[in-house]
Amino acid sequence: MTEPTEISELNAADLLRLYRRRELSPVDVARDAFARIARFEPQINAFVLTDEDGALAAARASEARWAKGEPMGLADGLPATIKDIVDVKGKPTRKGSLTTSEKPATYDAPAVARLKEQGAVILGKTTTPEFGWIGACHSPLTGITRNPWNLTRTTGGSSGGAAAAALLNLGVLHHGTDGAGSVRIPSAFTGIFGIKPSYGRVPAYPASAFTILAHQGPLTRTVTDAAIMLSVMAEPDMRDTTAWNTLAPDFRIGLNDGVRGLRIAWSPRLGYVKELDADVEAAAYKAAQVFADLGAHVEEVDPGFAEPIEMEKKLWYAVASTIVDAVPAAERDKMDEGLRRMADEGRRVSLIDYLAAHGQRTELALHMLRFHERYDLLLTPQMPVPAIEAGRVTPADGRFGDEWINWSPYTYPFNLTQQPAASVPCGFASDGLPVALQIIGPPRRDELVLRAARAFESACPFATLAAPRES
DSSP: OOOOOSGGGOOHHHHHHHHHTTSSOHHHHHHHHHHHHHHHHHHHOOEEEEOHHHHHHHHHHHHHHHHTTOOOSTTTTOEEEEETTSOOBTSBOOTTOTTSOOSBBSSOOHHHHHHHHTTOEEEEEEOOSGGGOSSSOEETTTEEOEETTEEEEEOOSSSHHHHHHHHTTSSSEEEEEESSSTTHHHHHHHTOEEEEOOTTSSOOSSOOTTGGGOEEEEEESSHHHHHHHHHHHTSOOTTOTTSOOSOOOOTTTTTTSOOTTOEEEEOSSTTTOOOOOHHHHHHHHHHHHHHHHTTOEEEEOOOOOOOOHHHHHHHHHHHHHHHHHTSOGGGGGGSOHHHHHHHHHHTTSOHHHHHHHHHHHHHHHHHHHHHTTTOSEEEEESOSSSOOBTTOSSOTTOTTTTOGGGGOTTTTHHHHTTOOEEEEEEEEOTTSOEEEEEEEOOTTOHHHHHHHHHHHHHHSOOOOOSSOOOO
16 A cells, blocks of 8 residues: 555554654644644634644654654644533633633643643644534534535534544544534534544543533544544543543554454434435445445344434433523523524423433433344444535425434434444435444444444545535
8 A cells, every 4th residue: 555645644543653663753743734724724614723832842742752762652743633612721611602711721621631641732622513502513603614525514513623624634633522413423424433432431521511411532534543542532530420430442452353243233214214315325225235245244123212302302402401591691692592592492391301301311221232132233324414504503405394403313312322333434425425324332332333433444445535625
């Protein structure tokens, strides 16, 4: 295989190999990333802030460690971004909102701390919709983040800035959060790899307002890069008392073991999805058959649960009301109108209904545990449509109604069950926009999901994009 010749073509595994050989410097990599951010940012709007001085200082320190053959860890010298929904010491955490403070955070969130401890070079913070409330990426604070494949389309959200940066290789490691699909939706819409790990695999602090639905995970160009990043972010942090807080494995181990002999269920509609684009269904079906070609036993079967959207809405909307109500009344007119409407709905959820939804969530999780006694993995399409119009909450054709959650039926069930789930690029629709397959594994089998994703990637390498396409 021909070695990439441009820094912009290199992934994290490439960089580590070249650092080890002293053939490339983390300083040169960081400078190249900032040059391309300056070039592309006016088109895509993926960053809330960048920190060139801090990143170059970290890159120089990394360069010195590599010169001595003493890297700090798996991420030493790797350029990374952090979603502006978690804290980075010395930087404000705006969460896409005009109502948040511009005061800098006084500590690093767990995932950020782990990345820094292993030598990652933090380039900046990426965009999110206000408080991460939707599966698109626009906010009152930062405006619209645009999809590099087609600048009239959204990246998806809420980790939309991370996805755009990952696609254009503006850094190789990109942090995201996922409470109802916020890693997987933008990964699918931009054609990159993203994984929502099992709940608690990556510690969080402070706890997300979305509590048991909230996960943190990587968005990257390759599965191996995600395995590297997850190995780092999953290290313990005792500030999160709900996290596993066990030593993280090196998720690269066994990554290339393949899927031969695995029992895999393929469910194109989960038993309830009515709206599914023909291009998406065809591409996802073809992708599922790749697993059979790789030696897995693939069977078309639904997991057997009813559509859990009302359960999700009770939990999601009730939290939205607490977020909005925490903002002084005089400031709320600065907030996204859609978030305020969702909060209105959430105020109508009683405590009894909220707790009942938690109980129903547990039953759904147990149902999937039983399902995985028969099947190692579950495959579905990731999104029923390609990327929707930028700046919109729902597709313009109106077929999904007015609520964004209606057009993401494959994502939120597996936040409710807290299982690991990954978005894997599997082709393009007729309009040239990416299409993705979802791989879902049993709880705490993140390595199996990564292994399956890597097997698919080896058989069907992911497409890349060097620069935004003009609409």
